[in-house]
Amino acid sequence: MRKGAFFGLLPAWLVMALTLVVPIGIVIAVSLAERGAYGGFEWGFSFEAYRQILFTEGWSGELEFDPKYLIIIGRTVLLAVATMLICMVIALPVAYVISLCRPKTKTLLLYLVTLPFWVSMIVRVYAWQIILGNNGIIEKAWQLFGGGDIGTLLFTPGAMLTGMVYSYIPLMVLPVYATVEKLDGALLEASHDLYANRWVTLRRIILPLSWPGLAAGAILVFVPALGTVLEPMILGGGKQMMMGTLIQTQFGGGRNWPFGSAVAVVLMAMAAIVLTINAQRARKNAMKGLS
Numbered sequence: 001m002r003k004g005a006f007f008g009l010l011p012a013w014l015v016m017a018l019t020l021v022v023p024i025g026i027v028i029a030v031s032l033a034e035r036g037a038y039g040g041f042e043w044g045f046s047f048e049a050y051r052q053i054l055f056t057e058g059w060s061g062e063l064e065f066d067p068k069y070l071i072i073i074g075r076t077v078l079l080a081v082a083t084m085l086i087c088m089v090i091a092l093p094v095a096y097v098i099s100l101c102r103p104k105t106k107t108l109l110l111y112l113v114t115l116p117f118w119v120s121m122i123v124r125v126y127a128w129q130i131i132l133g134n135n136g137i138i139e140k141a142w143q144l145f146g147g148g149d150i151g152t153l154l155f156t157p158g159a160m161l162t163g164m165v166y167s168y169i170p171l172m173v174l175p176v177y178a179t180v181e182k183l184d185g186a187l188l189e190a191s192h193d194l195y196a197n198r199w200v201t202l203r204r205i206i207l208p209l210s211w212p213g214l215a216a217g218a219i220l221v222f223v224p225a226l227g228t229v230l231e232p233m234i235l236g237g238g239k240q241m242m243m244g245t246l247i248q249t250q251f252g253g254g255r256n257w258p259f260g261s262a263v264a265v266v267l268m269a270m271a272a273i274v275l276t277i278n279a280q281r282a283r284k285n286a287m288k289g290l291s
Helices: 002-031 048-054 068-100 103-118 121-132 137-144 157-180 185-193 198-226 230-235 243-251 257-290
Strands: 055-057 063-065
Touching: 002 257, 048 055, 048 068, 048 257, 068 103, 068 157, 068 198, 068 243, 068 257, 103 157, 121 137, 121 157, 121 230, 157 198, 157 230, 185 198, 198 257, 230 243, 243 257
Parallel strands: none
Antiparallel strands: 055 063
16 A cells, blocks of 8 residues: 555656756755856855845955845835735635625625636736826826825835735635635624624634634735735836845846845745744644644
Protein backbone atom coordinates (compact mmCIF):
# COMPACT_ATOMS: atom_id res chain seq x y z
CA MET A 1 0.00 0.00 0.00
CA ARG A 2 2.79 2.40 0.86
CA LYS A 3 4.60 1.64 -2.40
CA GLY A 4 1.38 2.17 -4.33
CA ALA A 5 0.77 5.49 -2.58
CA PHE A 6 4.34 6.56 -3.34
CA PHE A 7 4.05 5.90 -7.07
CA GLY A 8 0.57 7.39 -7.10
CA LEU A 9 1.83 10.67 -5.63
CA LEU A 10 5.04 10.70 -7.66
CA PRO A 11 3.57 12.65 -10.63
CA ALA A 12 2.25 15.33 -8.27
CA TRP A 13 5.62 15.58 -6.54
CA LEU A 14 7.41 15.92 -9.89
CA VAL A 15 5.04 18.67 -10.99
CA MET A 16 5.54 20.53 -7.70
CA ALA A 17 9.31 20.14 -7.96
CA LEU A 18 9.47 21.44 -11.52
CA THR A 19 6.98 24.29 -11.12
CA LEU A 20 7.61 25.35 -7.50
CA VAL A 21 10.78 24.07 -5.87
CA VAL A 22 13.15 24.48 -8.85
CA PRO A 23 12.01 28.06 -9.74
CA ILE A 24 12.28 29.14 -6.12
CA GLY A 25 15.74 27.58 -5.92
CA ILE A 26 16.79 29.49 -9.04
CA VAL A 27 15.53 32.78 -7.57
CA ILE A 28 17.45 32.14 -4.34
CA ALA A 29 20.60 31.25 -6.29
CA VAL A 30 20.36 34.42 -8.40
CA SER A 31 19.85 36.51 -5.25
CA LEU A 32 23.22 35.23 -4.02
CA ALA A 33 24.94 35.94 -7.34
CA GLU A 34 26.76 39.11 -8.36
CA ARG A 35 25.43 41.80 -10.64
CA GLY A 36 26.89 41.65 -14.13
CA ALA A 37 28.92 44.51 -15.53
CA TYR A 38 26.22 45.17 -18.14
CA GLY A 39 23.23 44.09 -16.09
CA GLY A 40 21.84 40.66 -15.42
CA PHE A 41 23.99 38.54 -13.10
CA GLU A 42 27.16 36.52 -12.87
CA TRP A 43 27.29 33.31 -10.86
CA GLY A 44 29.02 33.69 -7.53
CA PHE A 45 28.27 33.85 -3.84
CA SER A 46 27.57 37.24 -2.31
CA PHE A 47 25.12 38.82 0.12
CA GLU A 48 25.49 42.17 -1.60
CA ALA A 49 21.91 42.10 -2.91
CA TYR A 50 20.49 41.55 0.58
CA ARG A 51 22.81 44.15 2.07
CA GLN A 52 21.52 46.63 -0.50
CA ILE A 53 18.05 46.40 1.05
CA LEU A 54 19.35 48.01 4.25
CA PHE A 55 22.55 49.82 3.33
CA THR A 56 24.03 51.91 0.56
CA GLU A 57 27.69 52.52 -0.19
CA GLY A 58 28.96 56.00 0.65
CA TRP A 59 31.51 58.10 -1.23
CA SER A 60 34.43 56.61 0.67
CA GLY A 61 33.16 53.03 0.40
CA GLU A 62 31.64 52.73 3.88
CA LEU A 63 28.15 51.33 4.36
CA GLU A 64 25.43 53.78 5.33
CA PHE A 65 21.98 52.81 6.53
CA ASP A 66 19.35 53.65 3.91
CA PRO A 67 15.68 53.12 4.86
CA LYS A 68 14.18 53.72 1.40
CA TYR A 69 13.59 50.04 0.68
CA LEU A 70 12.32 49.43 4.20
CA ILE A 71 9.77 52.18 3.55
CA ILE A 72 8.65 50.34 0.41
CA ILE A 73 8.36 47.09 2.37
CA GLY A 74 6.43 48.86 5.13
CA ARG A 75 4.10 50.50 2.60
CA THR A 76 3.49 47.11 0.99
CA VAL A 77 2.63 45.43 4.28
CA LEU A 78 0.45 48.35 5.39
CA LEU A 79 -1.59 48.42 2.17
CA ALA A 80 -1.89 44.62 2.14
CA VAL A 81 -3.16 44.58 5.72
CA ALA A 82 -5.56 47.46 5.01
CA THR A 83 -6.86 45.63 1.94
CA MET A 84 -7.38 42.48 3.97
CA LEU A 85 -9.25 44.25 6.78
CA ILE A 86 -11.49 46.24 4.43
CA CYS A 87 -12.32 43.09 2.49
CA MET A 88 -13.21 41.31 5.75
CA VAL A 89 -15.52 44.14 6.81
CA ILE A 90 -17.26 44.15 3.42
CA ALA A 91 -17.36 40.40 2.83
CA LEU A 92 -19.06 39.32 6.05
CA PRO A 93 -22.35 41.23 5.59
CA VAL A 94 -22.37 40.49 1.85
CA ALA A 95 -21.89 36.75 2.46
CA TYR A 96 -24.49 36.76 5.24
CA VAL A 97 -27.10 38.46 3.04
CA ILE A 98 -26.40 36.02 0.20
CA SER A 99 -26.81 33.06 2.58
CA LEU A 100 -30.31 34.27 3.51
CA CYS A 101 -31.55 34.44 -0.09
CA ARG A 102 -33.45 31.79 -2.01
CA PRO A 103 -31.39 29.18 -3.91
CA LYS A 104 -31.86 30.81 -7.34
CA THR A 105 -31.01 34.23 -5.95
CA LYS A 106 -27.94 32.79 -4.23
CA THR A 107 -26.70 31.38 -7.51
CA LEU A 108 -27.21 34.71 -9.27
CA LEU A 109 -25.47 36.71 -6.54
CA LEU A 110 -22.51 34.32 -6.38
CA TYR A 111 -22.24 34.59 -10.15
CA LEU A 112 -22.12 38.38 -9.82
CA VAL A 113 -19.41 38.10 -7.16
CA THR A 114 -17.23 35.99 -9.46
CA LEU A 115 -18.09 38.01 -12.59
CA PRO A 116 -14.98 40.29 -12.32
CA PHE A 117 -12.77 37.22 -12.75
CA TRP A 118 -14.15 36.90 -16.29
CA VAL A 119 -12.47 40.20 -17.21
CA SER A 120 -8.74 40.80 -17.44
CA MET A 121 -7.15 42.33 -14.36
CA ILE A 122 -5.57 45.05 -16.52
CA VAL A 123 -8.96 46.08 -17.89
CA ARG A 124 -10.45 46.24 -14.40
CA VAL A 125 -7.63 48.38 -13.03
CA TYR A 126 -7.75 50.73 -16.03
CA ALA A 127 -11.48 51.08 -15.43
CA TRP A 128 -10.70 52.53 -12.01
CA GLN A 129 -8.29 54.95 -13.67
CA ILE A 130 -11.24 56.27 -15.69
CA ILE A 131 -13.44 56.42 -12.60
CA LEU A 132 -10.92 58.23 -10.38
CA GLY A 133 -9.19 60.40 -12.99
CA ASN A 134 -9.77 63.98 -14.04
CA ASN A 135 -13.28 64.41 -15.44
CA GLY A 136 -13.95 60.87 -14.26
CA ILE A 137 -17.23 59.43 -13.07
CA ILE A 138 -16.72 60.45 -9.44
CA GLU A 139 -15.79 64.03 -10.30
CA LYS A 140 -18.70 64.32 -12.77
CA ALA A 141 -21.15 62.99 -10.18
CA TRP A 142 -19.75 65.40 -7.57
CA GLN A 143 -20.16 68.36 -9.89
CA LEU A 144 -23.67 67.21 -10.83
CA PHE A 145 -24.72 67.72 -7.21
CA GLY A 146 -23.15 71.17 -7.05
CA GLY A 147 -19.68 70.27 -5.84
CA GLY A 148 -16.54 72.04 -6.97
CA ASP A 149 -13.41 70.76 -8.63
CA ILE A 150 -12.02 67.95 -6.48
CA GLY A 151 -8.99 67.33 -8.69
CA THR A 152 -7.62 63.93 -9.56
CA LEU A 153 -7.94 61.09 -7.10
CA LEU A 154 -5.31 59.08 -8.93
CA PHE A 155 -1.69 58.50 -8.00
CA THR A 156 -2.44 58.33 -4.28
CA PRO A 157 -2.34 55.49 -1.74
CA GLY A 158 -6.14 55.75 -1.55
CA ALA A 159 -6.46 55.01 -5.27
CA MET A 160 -4.14 52.03 -4.94
CA LEU A 161 -6.08 50.75 -1.92
CA THR A 162 -9.38 51.11 -3.79
CA GLY A 163 -8.09 49.11 -6.72
CA MET A 164 -6.64 46.40 -4.47
CA VAL A 165 -9.87 46.00 -2.51
CA TYR A 166 -11.88 45.78 -5.71
CA SER A 167 -9.46 43.23 -7.20
CA TYR A 168 -9.35 40.89 -4.22
CA ILE A 169 -12.79 41.23 -2.58
CA PRO A 170 -14.19 38.12 -4.36
CA LEU A 171 -11.40 36.05 -2.81
CA MET A 172 -12.77 37.06 0.59
CA VAL A 173 -16.50 36.77 -0.11
CA LEU A 174 -16.43 33.18 -1.38
CA PRO A 175 -14.76 31.45 1.61
CA VAL A 176 -16.74 33.58 4.07
CA TYR A 177 -19.97 32.63 2.31
CA ALA A 178 -19.01 28.94 2.45
CA THR A 179 -18.74 29.27 6.24
CA VAL A 180 -21.69 31.58 6.89
CA GLU A 181 -24.02 29.44 4.80
CA LYS A 182 -23.50 26.57 7.26
CA LEU A 183 -24.52 28.60 10.30
CA ASP A 184 -27.26 26.96 12.32
CA GLY A 185 -30.25 29.29 12.34
CA ALA A 186 -31.34 27.82 15.67
CA LEU A 187 -28.36 29.47 17.34
CA LEU A 188 -29.45 32.88 16.09
CA GLU A 189 -33.02 32.25 17.26
CA ALA A 190 -31.73 31.18 20.67
CA SER A 191 -29.69 34.36 20.87
CA HIS A 192 -32.79 36.48 20.21
CA ASP A 193 -34.82 34.41 22.66
CA LEU A 194 -32.25 35.26 25.32
CA TYR A 195 -32.77 38.98 24.57
CA ALA A 196 -29.39 39.47 22.90
CA ASN A 197 -29.30 42.44 20.56
CA ARG A 198 -27.87 42.28 17.04
CA TRP A 199 -24.42 43.45 18.12
CA VAL A 200 -24.15 40.75 20.78
CA THR A 201 -25.38 38.12 18.32
CA LEU A 202 -22.79 39.24 15.80
CA ARG A 203 -19.96 39.31 18.33
CA ARG A 204 -20.77 36.13 20.25
CA ILE A 205 -22.19 33.84 17.55
CA ILE A 206 -21.75 34.97 13.95
CA LEU A 207 -18.14 36.16 14.16
CA PRO A 208 -16.74 33.12 16.06
CA LEU A 209 -18.50 30.66 13.75
CA SER A 210 -17.49 32.63 10.66
CA TRP A 211 -13.86 32.94 11.69
CA PRO A 212 -12.57 29.92 9.67
CA GLY A 213 -13.90 31.50 6.47
CA LEU A 214 -12.56 34.92 7.44
CA ALA A 215 -9.12 33.45 8.17
CA ALA A 216 -9.05 31.59 4.86
CA GLY A 217 -10.16 34.71 3.00
CA ALA A 218 -7.55 36.79 4.83
CA ILE A 219 -4.79 34.52 3.53
CA LEU A 220 -6.22 34.52 0.00
CA VAL A 221 -6.27 38.34 0.00
CA PHE A 222 -3.15 39.22 1.99
CA VAL A 223 -0.64 37.01 0.15
CA PRO A 224 -1.40 38.21 -3.42
CA ALA A 225 -1.80 41.79 -2.15
CA LEU A 226 1.84 41.68 -1.02
CA GLY A 227 3.00 41.14 -4.58
CA THR A 228 0.53 43.33 -6.44
CA VAL A 229 1.98 45.17 -9.45
CA LEU A 230 -0.80 46.68 -11.56
CA GLU A 231 -2.40 48.88 -8.90
CA PRO A 232 0.85 50.70 -7.95
CA MET A 233 1.81 51.17 -11.60
CA ILE A 234 -1.57 52.27 -12.99
CA LEU A 235 -3.43 53.79 -10.03
CA GLY A 236 -0.32 54.89 -8.15
CA GLY A 237 1.42 56.19 -11.25
CA GLY A 238 4.70 54.68 -10.08
CA LYS A 239 4.89 57.34 -7.35
CA GLN A 240 3.94 54.91 -4.57
CA MET A 241 6.22 51.94 -5.20
CA MET A 242 5.49 48.55 -3.62
CA MET A 243 7.54 45.37 -3.50
CA GLY A 244 5.94 43.95 -6.64
CA THR A 245 6.78 47.02 -8.70
CA LEU A 246 10.26 47.17 -7.16
CA ILE A 247 10.93 43.61 -8.31
CA GLN A 248 9.53 44.34 -11.77
CA THR A 249 11.72 47.43 -12.04
CA GLN A 250 14.89 45.58 -11.07
CA PHE A 251 14.29 42.83 -13.61
CA GLY A 252 13.34 45.42 -16.24
CA GLY A 253 14.97 48.81 -16.59
CA GLY A 254 17.20 48.43 -13.52
CA ARG A 255 18.77 45.20 -14.85
CA ASN A 256 19.83 44.30 -11.33
CA TRP A 257 18.68 40.70 -11.20
CA PRO A 258 20.38 39.75 -7.90
CA PHE A 259 18.71 42.63 -6.06
CA GLY A 260 15.34 41.90 -7.68
CA SER A 261 15.71 38.26 -6.66
CA ALA A 262 16.65 39.26 -3.10
CA VAL A 263 13.52 41.39 -2.80
CA ALA A 264 11.50 38.49 -4.23
CA VAL A 265 13.01 36.15 -1.62
CA VAL A 266 12.08 38.60 1.15
CA LEU A 267 8.54 38.76 -0.27
CA MET A 268 8.30 34.96 -0.37
CA ALA A 269 9.60 34.77 3.19
CA MET A 270 6.93 37.19 4.39
CA ALA A 271 4.22 35.15 2.66
CA ALA A 272 5.68 31.91 4.06
CA ILE A 273 5.60 33.33 7.60
CA VAL A 274 1.93 34.26 7.24
CA LEU A 275 1.05 30.84 5.83
CA THR A 276 3.02 29.08 8.59
CA ILE A 277 1.24 31.05 11.30
CA ASN A 278 -2.11 30.21 9.75
CA ALA A 279 -1.18 26.51 9.49
CA GLN A 280 -0.11 26.43 13.15
CA ARG A 281 -3.35 28.11 14.18
CA ALA A 282 -5.41 25.61 12.17
CA ARG A 283 -3.43 22.73 13.70
CA LYS A 284 -4.05 23.99 17.24
CA ASN A 285 -7.76 24.36 16.54
CA ALA A 286 -7.87 20.83 15.13
CA MET A 287 -6.11 19.48 18.24
CA LYS A 288 -8.59 21.30 20.48
CA GLY A 289 -11.46 19.80 18.50
CA LEU A 290 -10.06 16.29 18.98
CA SER A 291 -9.57 16.83 22.68
